[in-house]
Amino acid sequence: MARVEIKQVSKIFTDHTAVSNVDLAVNDGEFLVLLGPSGCGKSTLLRMIAGLELPTYGDIFIGERRATRLQPKDRNIAMVFQNYALYPHLSVYDNIAFPLNVRGVDKKTTDDKVKWAAELVGLTRMLKRKPRQMSGGERQRVALARSLVRDPDVFLLDEPLSNLDAKLRHSAREELRQFQDRVGVTSIYVTHDQVEAMGLGDRIVVMQAGTIRQIGTPEEIYLNPADTFVATFMGSPPMNLVVTGDMTLGFRPENFLPKSHFPEASSVTSVTFRIHRVEYLGGDRLLYGNISGDLPETPVIARIPSSIHYTPVLNTDVAFAVANEELRRFDTASGKAVAQTATLPKRRTAHG
Ligand SMILES: Nc1ncnc2c1ncn2[C@@H]1O[C@H](COP(=O)(O)OP(=O)(O)OP(=O)(O)O)[C@@H](O)[C@H]1O
Ligand SMILES: [Mg+2]
The missing domain is CATH 2.40.50.140 (Nucleic acid-binding proteins)
Structure with a gap:
């Protein structure tokens, strides 16, 4: 587990400022949600934390380490995207074990880890199945378990539930939150859905046009919006x-x-x-x-x-x-x- 600190980070693509001077401290074990309309810079910010984009200005710290220029593989983060890819020809077990096999982790350790992660996401009885024999939500959980076996310091999730139907989305949200409570990994979750943000976040960061409009608990943001943008973005x-x-x-x-x-x-x-x-x-x-x-x-x-x-x-x-x-x-x-x-x-x- 680790604290994440983002210091005056900007990302400028040739002619467009996607993230502008963002300051943000994510507490150890916190579930933080980045919320804002399409194009406001949520994914870009997350990708900079992951190391998939380099900030134009500013610094990113993960734990005690300055991570701004570290390779993604050296950051000990796990990232789950909206369009996670599972290997269709591999069983659930082998999909989850994949990152450990790649690293040459021994069989016994791999087996313990896979079973631990499968238990956490409720897949213990499906380990022999192939992805095509599972629902969208179950596949989502395979992707979660696969990122868990690596014991990440930080979990980065970019709209991971957006391809689920409304009902499944709701239960997956509950599961995700319960799971995070149990594991306590610092998590940063991107969504443009304010209901999801309110239900999941310890705190919510409301973004617009590359800037942070407000940071607070769901209650703080709902009851005392910092400006008229937040006031009308939150609440339906x-x-x-x-x-x-x-x-x-x-x-x-x-x-x-x-x-x-x-x-x-x-x-x-x-x-x-x-x-x-x-x-x-x-x-x-x-x-x-x-x-x-x-x-x-x-x-x-x-x-x-x-x-x-x-x-x-x-x-x-x-x-x-x-x-x-x-x-x-x-x-x-x-x-x-x-x-x-x-x-x-x-x-x-x-x-x-
Ligand atoms: N590689 C890139 N080159 C140029 N512009 C980019 C690039 N990536 C993103 N952008 C622009 O930066 C802005 C922020 O994009 P980003 O993907 O972070 O938005 P987002 O908040 O995640 O939106 P969504 O909810 O639609 O996923 C957008 O205007 C986008 O067009
Ligand atoms: Mg995005």
Whole structure:
């Protein structure tokens, strides 16, 4: 296991800055997620940590070692890509054993390692199978096990679940997280899926256009986004933003509720809401409409739990409100958050 430190790292491809002056310290044993839209530089940053790209500027440390110019094979990292390749003619056992066989590791050690890794990813009973006899998720686990037998200091994963269907993706995510809790290898995981990032990460690094916008726990980032980019990137539907002049107000759809649901004396901001459309999601309903009144007319979304007794009436002015403590303020010109006041809930124990 090792700490990873990225110091003022930039990567400039001929005419394009893919990563710009990134500073980042990944703690020993931490599960860190790099999150951001397509093209924001996530893979490039990961590839520099792996040694597959050389930084244009800056330094990378793995453990105590300066690794900036080390060959990938000398970094003791394991990398799992979206398109991992298994050897179709080899059994699961031989696929997992492959990196050890290449190094000439003796049979007994190899056997112990393969069985240890297979157990960790839940493949013990499939060691004799060929890749074509397995589901996408199981194959993914073979790729994981194969990178594990090398006892890496750091695990680098680039969208490793993106070719799984939604259900499998969810269970693979759980498995991956449980597995990381058990093994405790420092892990850096790239995704553009914010739900995945929230579920997996001890901390999330939100990137945009080659720069870091915010680093924090999922709760910190969701509750107190550093700017309007993060506010709208995290959360589905995104945070509602209302431009009131120099200041932009933000509030999450789930905090925007019928006025009647707030206690008499509570401190709220009230608006008139005209609902145009209702989308039923099962556990929740999304109400699309426009607010007006105390705030400038703006399209917003409310998310109402189906368990709340409320019958939306379309195209009629109704009283809605948001608790003042749930309002976030951003400077309109810079998009940066100002004077955040929210108190954080207790951390989930599962993620330490
Ligand atoms: N070898 C290269 N030469 C030139 N430009 C590159 C090269 N590799 C990546 N880029 C550019 O750098 C930017 C960042 O690419 P990168 O692959 O890191 O994005 P990403 O965040 O991983 O995106 P995605 O979510 O789509 O995988 C992109 O604009 C991409 O076109
Ligand atoms: Mg990528």
